[in-house]
Amino acid sequence: xxxxxxxxxxxxxxxxxxxxxxxxxxxxxxxxxxxxxxxxxxxxxxxxxxxxxxxxxxxxxxxxxxx
Numbered sequence: 001x002x003x004x005x006x007x008x009x010x011x012x013x014x015x016x017x018x019x020x021x022x023x024x025x026x027x028x029x030x031x032x033x034x035x036x037x038x039x040x041x042x043x044x045x046x047x048x049x050x051x052x053x054x055x056x057x058x059x060x061x062x063x064x065x066x067x
Contacts, residue, residue: 026062028054
């Protein structure tokens with residue numbers, strides 16, 4: 001049978017997010033969807049304050065403007 005997936009074991013992250021954290025999510029429609037889910041779950045999340053961005057140069061520019 002043809003394998004269409006590659007299992008990847010990333011291990012457990014050292015970073016843990018809690019409801020007390022403020023979270024910024026920038027990126028494509030994936031970021032919009034994840035940010036919406038996190039907001040619905042009660043996280044303090046800011047999603048794409050400059051609109052949906054699709055490339056690293058635009059994302060870097062948005063981060064510079066946030067400083």
